[in-house]
Amino acid sequence: MMKRIRAAILVTLACCSTAGCGIPNLTLKEENKAGTASEPAIRIVANSLGMNFPEGMDENHNPYLSYIEKNIGVQVNVTLPPLNGYDEKLNVIMASGEPPDLLNTSDPSWFIHFVNQKALTPLNDYIEKYGANLKAKIPKEAWDNVTVDGKIYAIPSLNEVKGTEIIYARKDWLDKLGLQPPKTIEEYTAVMKAFAERDPDGNGKKDTYGLSILERLRRTSPFLGAFGVQMKAWYERDGKLVYSGVLPEMKEALLYLRGLYDADILDPEFPLNKIDVLGEKIVSGRVGLFSAAWSDTRAHIAANRKIDPKAEWIPLDFPVGPNGKHGVYSTSNVRSYNVIPNKSDKAEAVVKFLDFVAGPGQTSLKLGFENEIWTRVDGKLSIRFDEHSKHGYRGIYGALADMADPNVTRDRLDALGSQFRLYDNIQRIEQNLMVDRFNGPPTPAMGKHQIKLSKLQEDTFTRIIAGLSPIEEFDAFVKKWKEAGGDEITGEVNEWWRETNK
Template sequence: MKGAKRLAVLSIAVVFTATSCGTQAGDNKGNQASPPLIRIVANSLGMSFPEGMDAGHNPYLAYIEQNTGVQVNVTLPPLNGYDEKLNVIMTSGDPPDLLNTSSPSWFINFVNQKALTPLNGYIEKYGANLKAKIPQAAWDNVTVDGNIYAIPSLSEVKGTEIMYARKDWLDKLGLKPPRTIEEYTAVMKAFAEQDPDGNGKKDTYGLSILERLGRTSPFLGAFGVQMNAWYERDGKLVYAGIMPEMKEALRYLNSLYEQDVLDPEFPLNKIDVLGDKIASGRVGLYSAAWSDTRTHIAANRKQDANAEWIPLDFPVGPGGHHGVYSTSTVRSYNVVPLKSANAAAVVRFLDFIAGPGQMSLKLGFENEVWKRVNGKLSISFDEHIKHGYRGIYGALADTVDPEMTRDRLDGLGQQYRLYDNLQRIDGNLMQNRFNGPPTPAMGKHQVKLSKLQEETFTRIIAGMSPITEFDAFVKKWKDAGGDEITGEVNEWWRETAKQAKP
């Protein structure tokens, strides 16, 4: 795999600078009738539409429009460069009525610019379901100086990553499921070198991860850190990306790369690429998303009847640490530009999605996608997949209903262990101690700091920069706004502590 490694290393710079443009837009609906028309910009989530439908013409959007009295024009920018496209749209002079972003720094940047509409009064008048279903912690995340500048969509799950491995490969090589980081290393090395698929070729990886260091959470957790988190040290919050523990985690991942254990193409691995490697049998151990058992892993089992996948304990590092990152309460932010005159209609639109419309947008239409059989949810998989695009709209104002979550996951097939996967993750979460609204300095500096971190960490793992580059990164991070962010985060930390005292 040396050739692949050289190709991946040469391509890293391309990955960092590549961008794309263009939009996928719904039709321009006329506003000839009395219902208000709102223009929204949403995340496509990578979904496609059935033949004859698009973002502006489909039964789920029609369902929302009929029940709210609001007409909706939808634009779905490309996923690559999504927030950059939102920047262009916001500064166009004629912004839409609603934009959805998952980036806290994007959100706070436009709060800083005083470009967003305060929504307090509109929520009070038109947002009864939003008020009832969104917890105060989420509202706190979108409130600045007493003004609510976004309607939050909630994270349905508390964490996403879980270790999975092929038991048939373990059995063939006489290996037990790993627990410690040393045992993990031995298993991954064997998977890379000992032909676990028996085809006589060295074409399997010990471990594969995603671009931008995706799917590394359990390995970082073994060293006591997670990406983009803040931890308490000596009474203050410290950014995990500059902690010595992160340096040790990068050193470990680099050692896997140097031993040809880590997939050398990782800087180029988008999710579909990694999924293909799993489905085709080139990967036998990786940090899966909790839902992968019914996607990539299921695809592999379909191709190879002998493939048997099992969940693993999270790797335990030299200091006894283990765990995975916890998701933030807020999944995404729905903002209304100050220039919009349709804030009331936007809130009505989102209130329906969070309230009466949520079941149909989450599960699909009853008797078409699902039905009740002996009290249990029975889902038509073909229709479930065909109607998957409904999530584009439902995700705009997602709320959490644990009973519906379990019902839905069991209905998708208990053999996929979806609910069990979430329970296993929930028991191993590493909590980010900063859960306040993004700070002003984050709006100014977070994008460039995230890019600096991503590039530096990738180069270190791929052997393009020595591990000592981490120390230079720490200084750059601090000087380029990190110290300013740290000051604001700790100011929030002190105020939170004061309020918690009786």
């Protein structure tokens, strides 16, 4: 079985590196939507966020899009590429010769690449004329992230939270095996080993994992934090910024995860785990400890408890490593970038669209229509959960220009159910953040090299953990990373650092 899994990993990595993971051609669809001939129209490409639409509706026919169109007087034609390979599909669209009027990406490397290509429209004048809500609600540091040589090349959507990951574990499994909630990395290892070997679900089979993570080493943040690093972060060392992926501490973290894999504690299928695959393993009771997203208590964990009412999940302290380090990654204040290709002549309409989403439309797109999905009872938000879930797709539009308001966030999360601890989870994460010291705009060298360097890192680290490459491969990776553009990026990052700290 293990040989078959490792073979699958090899094939998957080889296919992705040689064939681009089978990215198909993608063309923008044309919508024949109702509207007058004189009504202006814009075409936008957005992330579906994995949302589904109720029967009879789609991304171009639903009450929330109609609400936007009615208020801005602009017809909006929406394309939602599949989630897998999303940014690669944006590349295909940009190369099509007729790109849309708006594209949304969460990848800063993609953004700066097309800035370098001079393929995007500078937006300063349009924001000044048509973006009053954007100007009022987006802070300077977020604008700085999308400004290159004084020109604004994207309208940012903001992150609602400052961090994402928090470890949850099955307390009923801990109790059954006579274990206490772990605090140190050594205690975590012992608990995960017991979960993998001592039949915590009591079915007489060895079918549970000590730990499961996602492909590309996502959902590993608390374990990396125990060694003092996070993925794709910059830390200060001796007055300079250094990249986390090439630090000795990262090598230690990889060695730890490799040890879990060799001991059959780590899910051997992790390189193939997309979020729905990991979710199914949690729901079906095969995983009793994992690095959860702060909202998973209302998602996979809640679904598991529905199947197994005896399942009791609790948040754990972040593991403390051998040198007393602990923590999780901090998110950028920019959630995603909205860019307008310079071949579009609809910048005015696009900015008006995003300004409405960020301003008057924000409450309805985040919470739903008042009196249909929510009301206020004695000053507190009350949500009709059936309608809330049915129309969750509204978030596709709201996420394009999300504005971070802590009061709205707490109000909304508390209304979704105190039993899910959503606001508490966010607070616990924010108290344990490892701050990325680089928060400027992506540098020109990032646009040239970051995509290939990220793939090099993900492939190398995955192979090391899965036992397909020796740990010494890390040293070869560091050399290759530096020579393939990493040193150039480091130079630009430190130039920004010097300017910022004058």
